[in-house]
Amino acid sequence: MKLLPLLLLAILTNSIGNALLSHGMKTVSPVLEACLATGNYPGMVLPVLTNPSFLGGLTCLVTFFLLFLTLLSKADLSYVLPVTSFNYVITVAIAAFMLKEQVSPVRWLAVLIISMGVLLVARGESRTVTDTEDLPVSVELAEEQI
Amino acid sequence: MMTWLLIGMVVCAGSVGDILVSRGMKQIGEVHSFNFWFLLQTARKGLTNLSLLGGIGGMAVAFFSLLTVLTWAPVSLVEPATALCYVFNTFGARLYLNEKVDRMRWAGTLLVCVGAVLLSVG
Numbered sequence: 001m002k003l004l005p006l007l008l009l010a011i012l013t014n015s016i017g018n019a020l021l022s023h024g025m026k027t028v029s030p031v032l033e034a035c036l037a038t039g040n041y042p043g044m045v046l047p048v049l050t051n052p053s054f055l056g057g058l059t060c061l062v063t064f065f066l067l068f069l070t071l072l073s074k075a076d077l078s079y080v081l082p083v084t085s086f087n088y089v090i091t092v093a094i095a096a097f098m099l100k101e102q103v104s105p106v107r108w109l110a111v112l113i114i115s116m117g118v119l120l121v122a123r124g125e126s127r128t129v130t131d132t133e134d135l136p137v138s139v140e141l142a143e144e145q146i
Numbered sequence: 147m148m149t150w151l152l153i154g155m156v157v158c159a160g161s162v163g164d165i166l167v168s169r170g171m172k173q174i175g176e177v178h179s180f181n182f183w184f185l186l187q188t189a190r191k192g193l194t195n196l197s198l199l200g201g202i203g204g205m206a207v208a209f210f211s212l213l214t215v216l217t218w219a220p221v222s223l224v225e226p227a228t229a230l231c232y233v234f235n236t237f238g239a240r241l242y243l244n245e246k247v248d249r250m251r252w253a254g255t256l257l258v259c260v261g262a263v264l265l266s267v268g
Contacts, residue, residue: 069167069192070177077168078239078247082232082258088265106268110261117257120250128246 003074003126007083010067015090017060019099024054075126082121088114152215153227156208161234163204165242170198172243225266232259 028047035043048054071080089111095101171177174191177184192198215224236255239245 069171072168073171073174073177076239076245077164077243078236078245078251078255080168081164081235082251082255085232085258085262088262092265104268107265110264110268112261113257113264114261117254117259117261120254120257122254124248124250125246128244 003071006067006071006074007080010064010071010084011087011090013060013064013067014084014087015094017057017064018087018091019057019094020053020060021057023099024048024051024057027051027053076128079121079124079126083118085114086118089118149215149219149223152211153219153224155211156215156224156228157230157234159204159211160208160228160231161238163201163206163208164231164235165238166197166201166204168201168239168243170195170201173197222267226263229259229262229266232262 025048028051031047032044035041068080068084071084092103092107092111096103170192174188174195177188179185212224212228232255236247236252240247
């Protein structure tokens with residue numbers, strides 16, 4: 001699979017995962033607070049583990065981690081990390097347009113700066129080619145035999 | 147004092163974790179297919195790769211340090227400080243993984259770092 005679809009999928013799963021997890025925890029927080037007040041600590045587990053938003057968020061974040069590992073097998077860490085930080089931009093967009101949260105001008109400025117940073121990194125080569133990687137496999141084998 | 151110690155732990159353990167995971171994944175080889183048997187074989191290699199396991203350990207230390215420090219320190223202090231991970235990771239990638247980090251990549255990384263700080267204080 002090409003790098004760009006994987007990057008987009010990683011960015012989306014991370015943003016959606018964070019939003020779902022946040023929504024899920026806010027939904028169950030009254031139940032959790034009640035359990036804390038009464039000292040019923042085991043009772044806190046079930047509401048969290050049966051919350052669809054929490055489970056969806058967790059699934060997205062596990063998927064993101066596996067995609068992150070896949071990306072690191074293909075590209076430089078110094079490329080993957082800044083480019084996947086575009087999830088900040090998506091998260092702010094979800095917060096502003098879907099969750100109808102108030103986003104301050106400073107945060108919109110931050111979104112602009114991050115987008116410029118991602119663009120600068122994404123324009124370059126995604127992987128450092130070492131001397132041995134340049135060689136065809138047969139030449140490498142020949143060198144080993146020597 | 148304890149707050150800065152834990153923030154330092156988040157940044158250092160997180161960066162070391164990312165660098166080791168990246169090293170481990172390069173050692174395992176490129177994941178070029180999503181065929182079930184290939185993924186199973188890759189997972190088996192991953193479970194015996196010390197760099198990858200050490201990296202995941204580092205990430206776990208960073209995550210639990212973050213959770214701990216957030217129990218008393220304000221998010222507006224902790225989150226901007228952890229944005230330093232971008233710079234630490236790039237230094238580590240350059241020095242330890244021998245990645246080629248040109249001026250454009252450095253400039254982009256610094257912009258992302260500044261943006262992440264602004265986002266959490268804004």
